[in-house]
Amino acid sequence: METKSNTFQIRKLKKEDLDEVMNIWLSSNLDAHSFISADYWKSNAEMVKEAIAAAEVYVSEDKDSIILGFIGIVPDDYVAGLFVRRSHRSLGIGKSLIHYCQSIHQKLALKVFTKNSRAIQFYKGKGFKIQEETFDPTTNEKEYSMLWKNI
Template sequence: MIRKFEENDLTDIMKLWLDTNISAHDFIPGDYWKNNFEMVKEILPQAEVYVFEEETDGQIVGFVGLTDNYIAGIFVRNDYQAKGIGSKLLDYIKEIKPSLKLSVYEKNISAIEFYKKADFIIESENIDEDNNEKEFTMSWIK
């Protein structure tokens, strides 16, 4: 079930954010994510966030964070990946937004393929100055 973020979700969401960033971005030192944890924890509640809650036990197993039409990230717990949860979250926000943009690291090939399958196109490429990794800006229009 997809629902809007509630304040008491923050601890679960932040654990999910850290775990999935570290595993999905093995080309970036884990300390990069750990060092940004508190900052993200502070700003995340100000974003538009939707969580995917497991219907059997109410656990949060995924979430998407948005700022206007920019997808800050789609995060799915490792043991729930490849089960359609990321697609459901993406489809959900595609229903409520006329267009979407995001940034994705060039080395995160599975994420690039995921977004291409969902009709996103690569618009540009640049370097993330925080870690010198090449990233693509991708977009989708309804």
């Protein structure tokens, strides 16, 4: 299934997309999580690359086939990540990716660091509700578990 808007389309990840998706993943994490060491993200990149290759991943691309963002869903309808290229944030790409996944899933769960207020507000605006606050021992940071259900 593919969906299109005036400026971008959403499609499934292809193997040849992986390097570009990883560039977006790393730069987005460095931008959004300045409270976590850059070394943490860099040291986890290879593991994440393998996980992305095995996940249900959708990319948003422009008319020139440039990947603008992506979302990864793993078993149990868990959003492992939503990332948008820095130059294309706040243009509706993340919203479109979430809405696309909401149209094909009955529920979506995710975790977001409590210090990432922009992401928390974004997800709340898409119908996600905070379920609980937990602690991530790998980053020593608090995070919220959030859930969206198709009612």
